[in-house]
Amino acid sequence: xxxxxxxxxxxxxxxxxxxxxxxxxxxxxxxxxxxxxxxxxxxxxxxxxxxxxxxxxxxxxxxxxxxxxxxxxxxxxxxxxxxxxxxxxxxxxxxxxxxxxxxxxxxxxxxxxxxxxxxxxxxxxxxxxxxxxxxxxxxxxxxxxxxxxxxxxxxxxxxxxxxxxxxxxxxxxxxxxxxxxxxxxxxxxxxxxxxxxxxxxxxxxxxxxxxxxxxxxxxxxxxxxxxxxxxxxxxxxxxxxxxxxxxxxxxxxxxxxxxxxxxxxxxxxxxxxxxxxxxxxxxxxxxxxxxxxxxxxxxxxxxxxxxxxxxxxxxxxxxxxxxxxxxxxxxxxxxxxxxxxxxxxxxxxxxxxxxxxxxxxxxxxxxxxxxxxxxxxxxxxxxxxxxxxxxxxxxxxxxxxxxxxxxxxxxxxxxxxxxxxxxxxxxxxxxxxxxxxxxxxxxxxxxx
Amino acid sequence: xxxxxxxxxxxxxxxxxxxxxxxxxxxxxxxxxxxxxxxxxxxxxxxxxxxxxxxxxxxxxxxxxxxxxxxxxxxxxxxxxxxxxxxxxxxxxxxxxxxxxxxxxxxxxxxxxxxxxxxxxxxxxxxxxxxxxxxxxxxxxxxxxxxxxxxxxxxxxxxxx
Numbered sequence: 001x002x003x004x005x006x007x008x009x010x011x012x013x014x015x016x017x018x019x020x021x022x023x024x025x026x027x028x029x030x031x032x033x034x035x036x037x038x039x040x041x042x043x044x045x046x047x048x049x050x051x052x053x054x055x056x057x058x059x060x061x062x063x064x065x066x067x068x069x070x071x072x073x074x075x076x077x078x079x080x081x082x083x084x085x086x087x088x089x090x091x092x093x094x095x096x097x098x099x100x101x102x103x104x105x106x107x108x109x110x111x112x113x114x115x116x117x118x119x120x121x122x123x124x125x126x127x128x129x130x131x132x133x134x135x136x137x138x139x140x141x142x143x144x145x146x147x148x149x150x151x152x153x154x155x156x157x158x159x160x161x162x163x164x165x166x167x168x169x170x171x172x173x174x175x176x177x178x179x180x181x182x183x184x185x186x187x188x189x190x191x192x193x194x195x196x197x198x199x200x201x202x203x204x205x206x207x208x209x210x211x212x213x214x215x216x217x218x219x220x221x222x223x224x225x226x227x228x229x230x231x232x233x234x235x236x237x238x239x240x241x242x243x244x245x246x247x248x249x250x251x252x253x254x255x256x257x258x259x260x261x262x263x264x265x266x267x268x269x270x271x272x273x274x275x276x277x278x279x280x281x282x283x284x285x286x287x288x289x290x291x292x293x294x295x296x297x298x299x300x301x302x303x304x305x306x307x308x309x310x311x312x313x314x315x316x317x318x319x320x321x322x323x324x325x326x327x328x329x330x331x332x333x334x335x336x337x338x339x340x341x342x343x344x345x346x347x348x349x350x351x352x353x354x355x356x357x358x359x360x361x362x363x364x365x366x367x368x369x370x371x372x373x374x375x376x377x378x379x380x381x382x383x384x385x386x387x388x389x390x391x392x393x394x395x396x397x398x399x400x401x402x403x404x405x406x407x408x409x410x411x412x413x414x415x416x417x418x419x420x421x422x423x424x425x426x427x428x429x430x431x432x433x434x435x436x437x438x439x440x441x442x443x444x445x446x447x448x
Numbered sequence: 449x450x451x452x453x454x455x456x457x458x459x460x461x462x463x464x465x466x467x468x469x470x471x472x473x474x475x476x477x478x479x480x481x482x483x484x485x486x487x488x489x490x491x492x493x494x495x496x497x498x499x500x501x502x503x504x505x506x507x508x509x510x511x512x513x514x515x516x517x518x519x520x521x522x523x524x525x526x527x528x529x530x531x532x533x534x535x536x537x538x539x540x541x542x543x544x545x546x547x548x549x550x551x552x553x554x555x556x557x558x559x560x561x562x563x564x565x566x567x568x569x570x571x572x573x574x575x576x577x578x579x580x581x582x583x584x585x586x587x588x589x590x591x592x593x594x595x596x597x598x599x600x601x602x603x604x605x606x607x608x609x
Contacts, residue, residue, distance in 0.1 A: 197495065199505065201603070204603075225524075226521050226527035351601055371502065375505045379507050380603065387527070
């Protein structure tokens, strides 16, 4: 028999209100394994969770193995071109079905007793089926691989929810579709593909810490000071090999974190009721600045103008935003053709995956810059990200071993401005944290 | 590619690689950089099959100015990821050598164990050095480290391999 679906203890509004308020989160929410279990049940099973991109599974039978919360899943392209998200464990003995990262297949066959499942998760083969009692029916749906109730795609960005009821993907994403649209608009052929490899980096801290940090505009001046100062003090940067390595891009990215607090304050932050937020760009000069002009960028701009015309191209390339955080587990950096995905592993352990895109129709060098961006920012050896990871670990240790009861999210609370259904700030506000906390309270409440 | 089998070449290379490893373990990063040519490349690919430096992401792909930047950061008082400083042992062995385009190519195996804040981690890989003979031994033109962990899940790496 299949196991009962895990049922977390009921969470009531009263209980959730003890864990988070408008401008605070309880330390327990980052350290208590029971709350983590509840998050996996309430958020990572019910909300729209980013799974992958169309280009990772282009053909029928293509699949990748990834995660939806703590559960391993397979994203599988069906014969009819649709997508399914299947549990990666056999319904016989629970064995992990697929141990490779991805590939193309006609079926999934369990390595233990060779139960075979079709691409849609239907059980099609059970060796020695004659030995089973009459009550055993291969067509029994509970013997199929569990399939996520809803799989939705917004222009190739695939999300899933394990429950049938809830907001539509479009309502869930709200204005964050602007970031996905902008990323695709940046491709002269209107198509983007994940390419160039990826990174998986582990940090010893709670999953929420990543998104809480990504649109925080005060930490760079302190957390990244060592890379800013070192980049500024290092001369040259153009050797014979520089063309091969990165034409100053890495140094520029590191130095860019060294804005004055006045300049950081000027960066616009926007938050939305769904928990999402985005911050304006902060690359003011160098290879990656929006106003950059060099032969490669000019060729690229011309290709875009052929598709969109001058005016729209200027608008597309002029959308100067850095992290577009889709709560709870995706970060789209449209301007630099990147995404990061957050995988909670345990209450105090998280894996971040980083990918970059090739914009179809753009010069190869534009893709190479995206590859370099990924390496500079998300490699485990990144001189920038490794300091963020260190801080996440220190917050976790501090919360687990310290006496702090509440994390303070009040910065900027008095100066946030209402805009549409969201909030806006130009005061280095902790608005993104409050936005995330609000969505967290909403989804953690069982009754909603 | 001609195999270099003479004991003295292997001994010289082993001494050189052990010296490089020792400089890293002792935190003498400036001296470590002096082993590199002006146009050197230091490369830790993201997969063992990788030949493409531009279209495929690398764990580290650095020229000398970037290596200098990395080393400069390691000694910054507020480089949080290395405060406290990790203790490392870079153990090299299985050294073989050949000659290619006038350069000595040394192949070796590396195990790097790191301890920091009571947490022990280890990385292992196959290392290729392309070396130019110089008056005082060898200079590194290319160092490539193919980690067996490549493609998997990593914790932050701060001390060079």
